[in-house]
Amino acid sequence: MFNEKELKKIRAGKKNWSDGPLAKTLSKAPEKKAFGTWSWIPVDTLYTPADVAGIDYERDLGYPGEFPYTRGVQTNMYRGRFWTMRQYAGFGSAKETNERYRYLLKQGQTGLSVAFHLPTQAGYDSDHPLSMGEVGKVGAAIDHIGDMRILFDQIPLGKVTTSMTINAAATVLLGMYLSIAEEQGVPFDQIGGTIQNDVLKEIICRGQYIYPPKPTMRLTVDLIEYCQKYVPRWNSISVSGYHIRESGATAAQEMAFTIADGIAYVEACVARGMPVDSFAPRLSFFFNAFTDVLEEVAKFRAARRFWAKTMKNRFDAKVPQSMMLRYHVQTGGVTLTAQQPLNNIVRVGLQTYAAALGGCQSLHTDSYDEAWCTPTQQAVTVALRTQQIVAEESGACVTVDPLGGSYYVEYLTDKIEAEIEDYIKKIDAMGGTLSAIEQGYIQKEIQNSSYKFQKEIDSKERTYVGVNRYVMEEPPVTDLLKVDMKVGEEKAKELKQWRAARDQAAWKKGLDNLREVSKTDQNVMPAVIEAVKANATVGEICDVWRQVFGEYRPKEFIS
Amino acid sequence: MAEKKIKIIVAKPGLDGHDRGAKLLSRIFAEAGMEVVYTGLRQTPEMIVEAALQEDADVVGLSSLSGVHNYFFPKVVELLKEKKLANVLVVGGGIIPLEDIPGLKQAGIAEIFGPGTTTDVIVDFIKSNVRAK
Numbered sequence: 001m002f003n004e005k006e007l008k009k010i011r012a013g014k015k016n017w018s019d020g021p022l023a024k025t026l027s028k029a030p031e032k033k034a035f036g037t038w039s040w041i042p043v044d045t046l047y048t049p050a051d052v053a054g055i056d057y058e059r060d061l062g063y064p065g066e067f068p069y070t071r072g073v074q075t076n077m078y079r080g081r082f083w084t085m086r087q088y089a090g091f092g093s094a095k096e097t098n099e100r101y102r103y104l105l106k107q108g109q110t111g112l113s114v115a116f117h118l119p120t121q122a123g124y125d126s127d128h129p130l131s132m133g134e135v136g137k138v139g140a141a142i143d144h145i146g147d148m149r150i151l152f153d154q155i156p157l158g159k160v161t162t163s164m165t166i167n168a169a170a171t172v173l174l175g176m177y178l179s180i181a182e183e184q185g186v187p188f189d190q191i192g193g194t195i196q197n198d199v200l201k202e203i204i205c206r207g208q209y210i211y212p213p214k215p216t217m218r219l220t221v222d223l224i225e226y227c228q229k230y231v232p233r234w235n236s237i238s239v240s241g242y243h244i245r246e247s248g249a250t251a252a253q254e255m256a257f258t259i260a261d262g263i264a265y266v267e268a269c270v271a272r273g274m275p276v277d278s279f280a281p282r283l284s285f286f287f288n289a290f291t292d293v294l295e296e297v298a299k300f301r302a303a304r305r306f307w308a309k310t311m312k313n314r315f316d317a318k319v320p321q322s323m324m325l326r327y328h329v330q331t332g333g334v335t336l337t338a339q340q341p342l343n344n345i346v347r348v349g350l351q352t353y354a355a356a357l358g359g360c361q362s363l364h365t366d367s368y369d370e371a372w373c374t375p376t377q378q379a380v381t382v383a384l385r386t387q388q389i390v391a392e393e394s395g396a397c398v399t400v401d402p403l404g405g406s407y408y409v410e411y412l413t414d415k416i417e418a419e420i421e422d423y424i425k426k427i428d429a430m431g432g433t434l435s436a437i438e439q440g441y442i443q444k445e446i447q448n449s450s451y452k453f454q455k456e457i458d459s460k461e462r463t464y465v466g467v468n469r470y471v472m473e474e475p476p477v478t479d480l481l482k483v484d485m486k487v488g489e490e491k492a493k494e495l496k497q498w499r500a501a502r503d504q505a506a507w508k509k510g511l512d513n514l515r516e517v518s519k520t521d522q523n524v525m526p527a528v529i530e531a532v533k534a535n536a537t538v539g540e541i542c543d544v545w546r547q548v549f550g551e552y553r554p555k556e557f558i559s
Numbered sequence: 560m561a562e563k564k565i566k567i568i569v570a571k572p573g574l575d576g577h578d579r580g581a582k583l584l585s586r587i588f589a590e591a592g593m594e595v596v597y598t599g600l601r602q603t604p605e606m607i608v609e610a611a612l613q614e615d616a617d618v619v620g621l622s623s624l625s626g627v628h629n630y631f632f633p634k635v636v637e638l639l640k641e642k643k644l645a646n647v648l649v650v651g652g653g654i655i656p657l658e659d660i661p662g663l664k665q666a667g668i669a670e671i672f673g674p675g676t677t678t679d680v681i682v683d684f685i686k687s688n689v690r691a692k
Contacts, residue, residue, distance in 0.1 A: 118574035133630030207576020338674040458677045467675040476657040
């Protein structure tokens, strides 16, 4: 970006400055030993064009909406339309959650995001012994198509887009969603939304796995293939770094391991015989946003560029949409503190700003009370308003990639991209992502970062406001959201009636057919849809596969 | 004679998959000289108590972030008593509202460690309260 003559001048100028004025300042008032980003990238006093001399503008940065998408995936970004404001929500019964959705839509939220309770995510019905105590706790209790009908009551599925955080059981819940859309008279090609469907990160760090890696990947690819044919506006996977970061990864590790998972999914789809450009435009991603705004922005830019190059060079993608890293962001749950919880509003504000400056396509902002409980309505409202303030008032959205060209941010972008590349090479050398996971490599890398972070907090080497510095006595936090234990009892009663009332022959036929199809290499989706319409429950369908595929039991790696 | 190492079971009850804290503490406890058994995810109270019995554990550490503590933690204490393991120290941590803590303590959980607790506080508590019952 700068000619040699100019760079020479700048290098000399910086040397004079650092030997002169800077040295003088430091002799009077020494700095602390070292500075770094949140994720330990060493940081210098000042960045100049000399630090980014290797950048070729057209090749490395380019223009928004054009390869390599460093500056963004849309040509005019938020000048055209803000990101989709999408709060992950769900608790208690389908009815309570439906009420929260309708409230959020009324407050200006533009998309839905379904939180399912853990039994649904793990493929158990609410009355299963392992569901004890969990019913309706961290999401809505959804056991069957009847619950889904209540969940989306009076919500037009042709108009809103819906994101569903469901992975090992993704095919089942998508089958229910499609059936409800059909009941509402909305054709499949008019439905928009996203399903997480990312089973690899469940094995790495999130824990909501059901089946061993191979069959669970088969279900993932079945869903992608089905959507590519029949639900063209649906993002058939959301490859997730969010939970990788929450588990302790650095910013660069978050992007590297997510991209490693992305590569594994692309390879699996290609192996199925799908041309890369037939499905890659519907791959989407999900990342975290922490409080170190500039590192986060660099992380997003680096990942966009690296993914575009990977799709083009490694997978020979030709269609631009195949190369675009489109992603949802959620602010960092793990950055929130139980101490002085109102401080979290500021953290979330900064993280929202990072997500906007980084160019996200949709965003969930955490609520300030989440280190205590599932968020209350008041806390959720503040979180949504935070997005609206950043969008409407902060000036982050009036131009595209406003931090592009900052010497520091470009330097960090290069640095993070290099680290991503390095990890991908290592993982390739280990035989690919699945093999790296089986060897515990990715898990151990994450744990090492988590350990290092905690040690810094414990030793006060790293300051965490309200936790290890600026601590104060405070009254206990009250007014928390409580999920009534009765939800579990009511759900168990309801399930009993549901199972008794359905057409037993149709139900049995649905499950038998699903079992047979699952044993072949045919796509399971049509059989899943038939089974959910025959009123089979999530647990019953997942049990069919437990019999056919077996269950996953992970090795635990403690580094 | 060197004192026998403290043996601790670190357990994740229920379907919760958030195991960052459990894994981190497993490493910290090992560094603090304890013998650690991490159960992995999806443990029922019965499985946890069986592990404590098999391993002849001194301590059971329960971690829950999905809101099931009021059900699971007392159940573990109750089953330990049934198995005549009432001397096992039970501690817990995770996303646990303050108002739930008195009830949990009354049910026999010795201490609850919330978010932001430094790890030395947990280690110290265990070392000074283990085998005290």
